[in-house]
Amino acid sequence: MKNNNLFAALRAAFPDNLDEIAVETDNGLFYSWRDLERATAMLANLLKSLQLPAGSRVAVQVDKSVEAMLLYLATLRAGYVFLPLNTAYQSGEMAYFIANAEPAVVVCSRKNFGWVSKIAFGAGIWNVFTLDDDRTGSLLDRAAQCSDQHEIVHRQSDDLAAILYTSGTTGRSKGAMLSHGNMLSNAQVLKDYWGWRAGDVLIHALPIFHVHGLFVALHGALINGSKMIWLGKFDPQLVLQKLPEATVFMGVPTLYVRLLAEPGLNREACSNMRLFVAGSAPLLLETFNAWQERTGHTILERYGMSETAMLTSNPYEGERRGGTVGFALPGVSVRIHGDAGRALSAGEIGGIEVKGPNVFQGYWRMPEKTKEEFSADGFFKTGDVGKIDDRGYISIVGRSKDLIISGGYNVYPAEIEACVNDMQGVAESALVGVPHPDFGEVGVAVVVARPGSVVNPDQILAVLKSQLANFKIPKKCFVVEELPRNTMGKVQKNLLREQYGALFV
Ligand code: MLC
Numbered sequence: 009m010k011n012n013n014l015f016a017a018l019r020a021a022f023p024d025n026l027d028e029i030a031v032e033t034d035n036g037l038f039y040s041w042r043d044l045e046r047a048t049a050m051l052a053n054l055l056k057s058l059q060l061p062a063g064s065r066v067a068v069q070v071d072k073s074v075e076a077m078l079l080y081l082a083t084l085r086a087g088y089v090f091l092p093l094n095t096a097y098q099s100g101e102m103a104y105f106i107a108n109a110e111p112a113v114v115v116c117s118r119k120n121f122g123w124v125s126k127i128a129f130g131a132g133i134w135n136v137f138t139l140d141d142d143r144t145g146s147l148l149d150r151a152a153q154c155s156d157q158h159e160i161v162h163r164q165s166d167d168l169a170a171i172l173y174t175s176g177t178t179g180r181s182k183g184a185m186l187s188h189g190n191m192l193s194n195a196q197v198l199k200d201y202w203g204w205r206a207g208d209v210l211i212h213a214l215p216i217f218h219v220h221g222l223f224v225a226l227h228g229a230l231i232n233g234s235k236m237i238w239l240g241k242f243d244p245q246l247v248l249q250k251l252p253e254a255t256v257f258m259g260v261p262t263l264y265v266r267l268l269a270e271p272g273l274n275r276e277a278c279s280n281m282r283l284f285v286a287g288s289a290p291l292l293l294e295t296f297n298a299w300q301e302r303t304g305h306t307i308l309e310r311y312g313m314s315e316t317a318m319l320t321s322n323p324y325e326g327e328r329r330g331g332t333v334g335f336a337l338p339g340v341s342v343r344i345h346g347d348a349g350r351a352l353s354a355g356e357i358g359g360i361e362v363k364g365p366n367v368f369q370g371y372w373r374m375p376e377k378t379k380e381e382f383s384a385d386g387f388f389k390t391g392d393v394g395k396i397d398d399r400g401y402i403s404i405v406g407r408s409k410d411l412i413i414s415g416g417y418n419v420y421p422a423e424i425e426a427c428v429n430d431m432q433g434v435a436e437s438a439l440v441g442v443p444h445p446d447f448g449e450v451g452v453a454v455v456v457a458r459p460g461s462v463v464n465p466d467q468i469l470a471v472l473k474s475q476l477a478n479f480k481i482p483k484k485c486f487v488v489e490e491l492p493r494n495t496m497g498k499v500q501k502n503l504l505r506e507q508y509g510a511l512f513v
C-alpha cells in the first residue's frame with residue numbers, strides 16, 4: 009500500500025547525493041540532506057518511544073531554528089499531528105490552545121519552561137521538552153540517544169498532519185485540521201505552477217508557525233530538493249546580502265516594503281533571482297510597481313489561508329497583474345457568491361468560496377462551526393470578498409469577516425474587544441484596522457468608559473500587552489464619549505475607520 013505520509017513525498021524528493029547542502033543558516037551552519045534524514049529519524053524515534061496514542065498532537069512554541077523545522081518534519085514522519093504556536097503568544101493564549109488541542113507533547117523554549125510546563129502539567133501533559141534556537145534543550149538531549157534509523161509511518165491522505173489555530177470573528181480560536189493529502193496536493197501543484205527547477209535556492213525568512221513559512225516556503229523547497237538559506241528572523245540587509253546566492257524569495261508585503269527601504273536593492277542585487285512571491289495580506293499596487301521599477305522583477309502575488317493553504321496565484325509565465333491574486337490553482341475551484349447564494353458573473357463582487365483537495369478537514373472539535381462554514385454543495389466560505397474579471401483574474405476587495413491583517417498576522421477585533429471590555433471602568437470598545445505604511449494595516453482601539461469612571465488609554469494598552477501576543481496590541485487607543493451606531497444599534501466601524509484612517513499615513 010502506498011504511503012501517503014507527506015514526509016514520504018518530501019523525503020523522496022531529497023537529491024540522490026545526500027551529502028549536498030540542504031540548509032545554510034545565517035549563523036554559518038550547514039546541514040546536509042543526510043543530516044535532515046538522520047535528525048528527523050532520531051526525533052521521530054524519540055516521539056515513538058513516548059508511546060503516544062494515534063493522532064496525538066505535538067504542540068510547539070519555540071523560536072525559529074533548523075531544529076524546530078526538523079521537529080515539524082519528524083512529527084509528520086512519526087505520524088503525529090503538528091501544532092505550531094506563535095512565539096508571541098502569552099500564557100492566557102497558550103492555556104487556551106493547550107486546553108483545546110489536548111496535545112500529548114509540548115515543546116517550548118527554556119526561558120518559557122516555567123510557565124508553559126505549569127500549564128501543561130495542569131492539563132495532565134507530562135511530555136514537556138525544551139528546544140532553543142542554539143541547538144540546545146532537553147528535546148535534542150533525548151533525541152541524541154535515539155537511533156537514526158526510522159521507517160516513515162504509513163498515513164492515509166486524509167489523516168491529520170497539522171492543526172493551525174486561526175481566530176474567529178466571535179469567540180476563541182479554532183483549530184483548522186489539515187491532512188497529509190491537503191498539504192501534499194498543494195505542494196505538488198505549486199512546484200509546477202511556480203516553475204521550481206533544479207538549482208533553485210530559497211531564502212527562508214518567514215516565521216515557521218503559520219502557513220506561509222511552514223508550508224508554502226518549506227514544502228516548496230523540500231519537494232524540489234532545493235537548498236534553503238535559513239534566516240532566524242527577517243532582516244532586510246541580510247536578505248540583500250544573500251540575494252546573489254538565491255533564486256526564490258517569499259514574503260508578506262511588509263517584507264517587500266522594508267526591502268524597498270534599503271538603498272542597495274537594485275537590479276544587480278536581484279540579478280540571480282528567478283521569483284519573488286508575496287501573500288498573506290494585500291500587496292499594495294504601489295509596492296508592486298516600486299519593486300518592478302527598482303529590481304526589474306514582477307512580484308508574483310498569491311492568495312491562501314490556514315484552512316486551505318494556497319488557493320490562487322498569478323501565473324509564472326504570463327501576465328502577473330498587480331492588485332490581483334491571479335487564477336485559481338489547478339484542481340482548486342473558486343467562485344464568487346452573492347448574498348442570496350446566487351453565483352455571480354465576471355466583475356460582480358461577492359463572497360469567495362472554494363473547493364479542492366487542499367481544503368481542510370474541518371475545525372478541531374467544532375463540527376457545528378465547520379458545517380456553518382461550508383455551503384450545501386461543499387464549498388468553503390473564505391470570509392474574503394472579491395471578484396473575478398473577464399480574463400479570470402481574481403481580486404480581493406474586502407472581507408466579510410471582521411479581521412485586521414497586520415504585517416501578515418491576523419488580528420481578530422472580537423478577541424481584543426473582549427479583553428478591553430473586561431477591564432474595570434470600560435463600558436464598551438471597538439477595534440478597527442487603519443492603513444499603516446509598514447504593517448499595511450494596524451489596530452486602533454476606541455473605548456467608552458462607564459458613567460462615572462475614568463479610563464486611561466495607556467493603561468488599557470499596558471494591560472493588553474500583559475495578556476495578548478504583541479502583534480495584537482492596538483498601536484493607538486482613544487477614549488471617546490460614545491461609539492457611532494446605525495439605527496439597528498450596530499457599531500459603525502466604517503465611520504471609525506474613516507475618522508482614524510489618516511493616523512499613520
Ligand atoms: C511585530 N510587531 C507587529 C508585527 N510584528 N505589530 C503589528 N503587526 C505585526 N505583524 C511589533 C511588535 O509588537 C513590537 O512592538 C515591534 O513590532 C517589534 O517587534 P519584532 O518582533 O522585533 O518585529 P519584527 O521582527 O520587525 O517583525 C515584523 C515582521 C513580522 C513583519 C517581520 O511581523 C513577521 O514576520 N510577519 C510575517 C507574518 C507571517 O508569516 N504571516 C503569514 C501568515 S500565513 P513593541 O511595541 O512591542 O515594540 C497566512 C496565509 C497565507 O496568512 O496566505 O500566507
Ligand code: AMP
Nearest residue numbers: 174287288289290310311312313314404
Ligand atoms: P490566515 O488565517 O492567517 O491563514 O489568513 C488568511 C487570510 O489572509 C485570507 O483569508 C485573506 O484575508 C488574507 N490573505 C492571504 N493572502 C492574501 C493576498 N494575497 N491578498 C489579500 N489578502 C490575503
